[in-house]
Amino acid sequence: MPTTPAVEMRGVVKRFGETLALDGVNLSVPTGAVYGLLGPNGAGKTTSVRVLTTLLTPDAGEARIDGIDVVADPHAVRRRIGLTGQYAAVEERLTARENLDYVGRLFHLPRSQVRQRASDLLERFDLADAADRVVKGFSGGMRRRLDIAMSLIAEPSVLFLDEPTTGLDPRSRLGMWDVIAELAADGTTVLLTTQYLEEADRLAEQIVVIDHGRVIAEGTPEQLKARIGGALLSVRIARPENRDRALGALTPLCTGPVDVSPDDVAFSAPIIAGDGVVPGVIRALDDVGVDVLDVEVRKPSLDDVFLALTGHTASSEEES
Amino acid sequence: MTRRVLWMLRDSWVEAERHLRIIPRNIELLIFAAIQPIMFLVLFVYVFGGSIVIPGFDDYDQFLMPGIFAQTLVFGSAFTGIGLADDLQKGLVDRLRSLPMSRSAVIIGRTVSDLVRNLFTFAVMIAVALAIGFRFTGGAWNAVVATVLLVLFSYALSWVQAIIGLSVTSVEAANSAGFIWMFPLTFVSSAFVDPSTMPGWLRTVADANPFTLVTDAARALYNGNPVGNDAWWSLAWSVGLIAVFSALATRKFSRSTSG
Incomplete structure (x- = not known):
């Protein structure tokens, strides 16, 4: 019997008025794998993540986390996932430790467990020295690290990272790559979205290319590059x-x-x-x-992959 | 069911604590929260106080100050919308909606912590009012009931503000949209003048305004005048607004995403 994938989308459709954001997306991520969802702005990456994390209800199709339907049992899905969105969703008026404590309590974890886990995560994400400082003064890279740490407080079975390095300076981006690579090595299932081929290449074992709300190619970075x-x-x-x-x-x-x-x-x-x-x-x-x-x-850049796969570049598509 | 209610209460408390924790850290905000009601009281009492005569009130200050109490509390409700717009803009709403927590807790926690802040403002205002000559001539018990009516009405409006905060796309818009309707709501009422002096159509609006009702009830209680059914009606308005707008706001929250 085949094992249940950690993340699964089957024929997912999502419309926003006239716009067809997802046009029948199929996706299957096995447990423990790191998948990269690659595509230009507006391709449907964030919408896919929002459907999988119960933030949006699909108009058609099915989405499951560990076999649990996101529409039928959103609460059970939420207990299993961690989400780091495009913005560093941290409460900047609280300290780093208070932020972790806050989210841990909303997961209904015992206080002692939250405290222990928060200390471990602060250590692991290189935030121990800043743990008791108010987040307002943090750099972009520190905020993102805290954001990911908050997503991991309840040890989720699947972690969603929506453009985890967008807006970061090159040094912080490299730091974030190390963090994600470590998560992957630990066996966390990760679905990350990115606009950068280099990033997907570096972090993901499997890349799913998405354009106009459809999956247009899927494969290992090597396979995709071989196509061009x-x-x-x-x-x-x-x-x-x-x-x-x-x-x-x-x-x-x-x-x-x-x-x-x-x-x-x-x-x-x-x-x-x-x-x-x-x-x-x-x-x-x-x-x-x-x-x-x-x-x-x-x-090759993302543009080149897109040119080879679709006949148009990713960036020219953004303008139209 | 009981489990769900327990979760809701617990999650609401975690949310309220997030905001309450910050209050003592933000001294500036506290200072301004205290200055605003003082300014309102002093401006209104000394600018208008001498020139307005209200039938049935020997002392305009005794008429006016409950109106200012009511207006200040109601203005305080706008913070709820601004705070939620901020959470939405920063992406925090997306995170919270992806957590296995109660859907209504985020707004309950927010409105309750805003209520605490509002009570602080109110306490400062009462102290200043007493210092410039206001007296609870209706006695302590009536004053407590009057205060509860005002606070409850302001709390009900903070659920309306929650919907506004979740409907706009920026904190700046929430700020404007949250305050703008407060002006007609509080001025076209009995808060500052007797509505019988207004032009006919405006008077109709003022008489129908629930804020008039709440202000009249509180004013009668503070001054020890007969309150009639106004107290019950104002209670009914507040409870009704909370029932309707808490359901709408929670629904709105469950569909809101950042960006």
Whole structure:
């Protein structure tokens, strides 16, 4: 018999007036796994999390946590989950320790257990020195750490992290990554949402790509990157009249279709990264007599994944 | 069922404690909470006091001060909406709604702690009123009943304010939306003048205003005048408002999400 997934969504639909925020989302996260929900703004990431955490009722479909339906028994679901939303949801007029105590009591845990667990979490999230200071003076990174600690006070079976590093400076972001990686190593089931491929790549063992309220791809970071060839080549040539010759020379080297800019001088395509790729490209273009201005091989971004999967970039989608 | 009620009470207390704990830490807020009623009393009594004569009252101050007590308490209800809008804006409402806690506890805790703050304001105001010559000529018992009626009405309005706070998208909007209707509510009433001096249509509004009823009841009790059925009617209004708006506010809370 297959084991019950920790998180499950089946054909979940959610409408806000005219807008179809979720258009039949399917998702299954096994216990102990860390999944990344990747997509641009407005793709439906936060709406998915809100349905799973009982904040929104789906219009159709089913959502379950540990096999418990979020609509039929929201109370039982709430006892099993921890939620860290997009804002650091802390009471900034209380101290860090008081915040943990406050949430622990709302979970109806015994006072002594809350006290012990709060001390452990403060230690673990590097907040012990600031434990008795009012949160108002905390940095963004400290607030997020406290926020996650609050979500963990009742030892939830599933932790939801909605864009846990949005708005953090690069150093705090790295610190947050370490925190999440540690949670994963401890065996906590985590569903995190992010707009950054790099973040999903670093933290999640499985990535679910979501766009327009639908899951458009799912796989390990390696599998997803393989779909766009693992790296991205971009080339600039000097004269637009050489367009066709350059295209002919580049196509055999790449693992996917070569995209040409409207002015016929910039080319981009997925490619297998490795030693000798750049010299190889230059040589191939030189052989057909094309003057090269610039050759670059870089890691794919979310835009590149989206381009490969949907034919449009994530950022251009945001504006429309 | 009993279990649910127990949870509700316990969760409400945890919520109330969150706000009450902060009061002594925020000295500025306490100072302003004390200054505002003093300012109202002194301004009204000394600016209008000499120029207004109310039939049946030898001393306008004895007429006016219960009106100011009522108005100040009612204005205090606006803090409930502002506080909830703040929780909503900061994402705290999302967190609370994801917890296995009572749905109504967040607003009960908030309204109760606002009530405590309001009582503090009221105590300061009474002290100042006594210092500038106000007397409970109706006796201590009547004064207690009058105060309970006023406080209860203000508490009922804080449930209305809760809905406003959960309906707007920012703390600033909650601030404006929470206070703006307090002005017609308290001025188109018997709080400061006798409504019989108002133009006909306005007088109709003032007479129908529940705030007039509550103010009249409290004023009669403070001054030892016959109160008639006003006390019962004002009690009924408060209980009715609480019954209706607590259900609506809890429903609203259960559907509110940040951003």
